[in-house]
Amino acid sequence: MSYNNLIEIIDLIQRAEAAGWKITYRNHELAVQVPKNKKAEPELLHKLKQEKERLIQYFEEHVSFEEKHANVPPIKRRESDEDLPLSYSQERLWFIDQFEGSVQYHIPAVFRIKGEVNRALIENALRNIIDRHEILRTIIAEKNGTGFQKILEKGHWNLLYTKLEQAQPNIDLSSYVQDRINSPFDLSADHMMRAELLAIAPDNHILIITFHHIAVDGWSVSLIVEEFRKYWEAFITGQPTNIKPPEIQYADYAVWQRNYFTGEVLDRKLSYWKEKLREVEILNLPFDFPRTDNYKIRGTSFRHRLPEALRNELHSLSVKHGATLFMTLLAAFKVLLFRYNNQEDISIGTPVANRTQPETEHLIGFFVNMIVLRSFLKPDVTFSDFLQQVKKTVLEGYEHQDVPYEKVVASLNSGQGAGRSPLIQTIFGLQNSSQQPELTLPDLDLYPEDYLSTVAQFDLDISITEHGNELVMHVQFNRDLFSSAKIAALCGHYETILGALTKDASQNIGDINLLNEREQDELLTRFQGADVDYPRGETIVTLFAEQVRL
Known part of the structure; x- marks a missing residue:
């Protein structure tokens, strides 16, 4: 091919x-x-x-080699519930939670409900989901410094119901919801999904659902939304749900992962990443504020819409160069970072679903993996040529996506420096709006509410959504490192670069303009200075002498 x-x-x-x-x-x-x-x-x-x-x-x-030769063992139901291991990803989040807390790994879903609310139906639907999926009622027990999964009994989860005017009558609603989202989980005691029905008025409620990432990922949230819809419809109509019980659970996957990714198999799979990321450089971002040892995770977000015409031109550019839209957008973003700091070795992370085993398709759990995409830039290389390099790197990364990110970090001895995440501090991804779960229910007027996150997992996390005929940038950033003005300027410069590349992708990377017309005019005016009359009959020497006498 x-x-x-x-x-x-x-x-x-x-x-x-x-x-x-x-x-x-x-x-x-x-x-x-x-x-x-x-x-x-x-x-x-x-x-x-x-x-x-x-x-x-x-x-x-x-x-992969293992799939071709049918050497990948299937995931089977475990034989015992004793000393159930954490998956590699779970173990990393558990360590983070122990040392610094993990509110940055909370996944919220907030809905406004208008009209009459049947609280019991909401609670029953959510409880059925939690009873069905062990991972949502799994806590982490420690034994000799090692974490293990411990599964709680069914039927003990409850929906919290709160009347806002009675709880805190003078508090701002947005602040209350944000506080509930950021309330820490106790990983040794709590269910990994909590929900609160907040009564604002008899016909106006807010449903706040918060998951911990140690138990779910984005794919899982979509599954939960679909199961909630099925349970709700079954309760309303009195019909059975027809949801088949899962053949395996997330703990079975964790056991499988620990047994499979070891020894010769792990060494062989790691060999690509060890060579690809050998002597990798830490990415230097254009911070507004210095990073300190007292690193915080305070975050906020920013949205920027790219013009519809630009989206169409980017698709055409991608097709012309035999690349996907993601590859083109990623390459352009790396060009932007190169123009900011002249760093030639740039590594950025991108999340992958990592559900390559068919048994995991309908499982709720923390499967998502991070792959590191490394590129080398030179000012005299054309964007067209650089795009081919990025394309090759992305394809190779997808081929090796099943290696746990935690194992890649460990193999490179990439420890966490002062306030830095191992290997990568910047995330870049592209998703289609159809990936976002929608919840439409009979006899319930329910609308998603958008709440800005106040914490940040990474220094900079850019997710571009293709929504209809436009591209929307959602930028999550650490506000102890970046100002909102810097992020707004970054998005503007990115749009300018994208526009320039759609007109001429044969430009050298070092020549691509990132300033818009207004910024160029301001720059010229600032350095040109003001026009003043020059005295006739005078020279530079005589004018200088006059200034000295003054």
Whole structure:
């Protein structure tokens, strides 16, 4: 398969995944699964059928070595509940929680409910989900310095109900909700999902649901939303839910991961990352404020919409160069960072779903993995050529995405310096709006509420959402390092670079303009100075002498 054909197929698979579809290839059979709550887009379905042969060729040529030789053991139900290990990702968050707390790893979902509310139905639906998925009622017990999963009994989770005027009559609603989201979990005692129904008025409520990332990821939230809808509809109609009990649980995955990623298998899989990230440099970002040893996780966010015309031009640019939109956006962002600090070795993290095992598709848990995408930039290299480098790196990263990020960090001896996350401090991702879970329920007027996060996992986290015909940048940043003005300027410079590249991608990286017209005019005016009359008949020498006498 040619490189351009490979990119087209990967882009098609990513489109399907962004729409919530699952494409699998097992035992020489290609299958497309569309969840019941997702609409089957005729155009996408037709494209998949049209490209069936190339899809099969892709899976035949690019599945991992273990999949080709059927050496990856299936995930099976564990034999005992004694000393259940944490997954590698869970272990990392548990260590973070012990040393500095982990409110930055809270995942909130806030909804406004208008009209009459059946509190018992909401509680029963959520409790059924928690009883069904062990990970949501799993606590972490410590034994000789090692963390283990301990599963609580079913039926002990409760929905908190609060009347705002009785709890804190003078408090601002937004502040109250934010305080509830940021209230710490006790990982040794609490369920990993909590919910509070906040009564503002008899016909106006806020439902605040908070998960800990140690138990769920973005994919999991979508599954929870879908299960909540099914339970709610079943309660309303009196019909059975028809939700099959899970064959395995997250703890089974953790046992499998610990047994599989070890010894020769782990060494072989790590070899790529150890070579790719050898002597990697720490990314120097354009901070407004110095990083100190008393590093804090205070964060906020900023949104920036890119013009619709620019989005269309970026798609065309990506197709022309045989790249996906993500590759083009990532390459342009790395150019921006290079222009800011002249650093030639730039590494950025991007999250991947990491549900390569078919058994994990319907599981709730912390599966998402981080891969590090490293690039080398030179001012005299064209963007077109640099995009090819980024494309190659992204493809290789996807091929090796199943290696736990924690193992990559450990293999490189990349400790955490003063206030720094290991290896990466900047995250960049692209998602489609169809990936965002929607919750539409009969007999319940429920609307999502948007609350800005006040904590930050990383120095800079940029997520671009393709929403309809526009691209929306959502920037989460540490406000002890960046000012809001700096982030707004960064987004503006990024848009300028993207626009310049759609007009001419053959420019050298060092020549790409990042200032808009207003900034260029201000710069020229500032350094040009004001116009003044020059005395006729005088020279520089005589004028200087006159100034000395004064």
